[in-house]
Amino acid sequence: MPIDGVSGEIFSVTRGSQPIQYVGPLVKRAEPTEADFINIEPGHSISVPVDLSLYYAIYEAGNYAVTYDTERVGLLVGPPGALRRAQVLSNAATFRLLSGRIPPERIPLSAPTFDQCDGSQQADIGAALAEANNIASAALQVLQGTPSAQQPNSQRYRTWFGAHTVGLYAKATGNFSKIADALANKAISFGCHGSRCGPGV
Numbered sequence: 001m002p003i004d005g006v007s008g009e010i011f012s013v014t015r016g017s018q019p020i021q022y023v024g025p026l027v028k029r030a031e032p033t034e035a036d037f038i039n040i041e042p043g044h045s046i047s048v049p050v051d052l053s054l055y056y057a058i059y060e061a062g063n064y065a066v067t068y069d070t071e072r073v074g075l076l077v078g079p080p081g082a083l084r085r086a087q088v089l090s091n092a093a094t095f096r097l098l099s100g101r102i103p104p105e106r107i108p109l110s111a112p113t114f115d116q117c118d119g120s121q122q123a124d125i126g127a128a129l130a131e132a133n134n135i136a137s138a139a140l141q142v143l144q145g146t147p148s149a150q151q152p153n154s155q156r157y158r159t160w161f162g163a164h165t166v167g168l169y170a171k172a173t174g175n176f177s178k179i180a181d182a183l184a185n186k187a188i189s190f191g192c193h194g195s196r197c198g199p200g201v
Helices: 119-145 148-153 155-161 166-185
Strands: 011-015 062-068 093-097 113-115 189-191
Touching (some): 113 119, 148 155
Parallel strands (some): 113 189
Antiparallel strands (some): 011 062, 062 093
């Protein structure tokens, strides 16, 4: 729930049958602690206003529909120690954009940009970005270079992703292809401020 703002692709937004791209921040979080949870008593609810135009590429006039991306929203039920995953259902909210909006100007592909990051933070981020690029590229090279006959017994794949299937191997390869492309070719901006930039985030 976006109580502290949207920090990932938690909504599914469409215009007609066209999915709308998420353009907001992506936050990698540490394991949650007790302080990260909110208790909602039976019969109660919490509501939070969200400006979707800050997080999704809502630029063209037309009718839009919004739901929770139920594949990404986890719901666990049951007693402690015996929790099980439950299905999440989401109603669709709709709205109409009467006139088109001008998309923000794309930043030319170059070095990463920083928002309120001091020199030390920029140095740490730059080093981490270079290492992430190396790791993603190396992982993609291994995934793409392993012959089909050897893929089911690939120790590195089994360690990270578990039992092999053709579909899961293809999905892992596709995901790493997107990651490597984003790190090497997309404009990346890092923010070092706000509640989402505390310890463990």
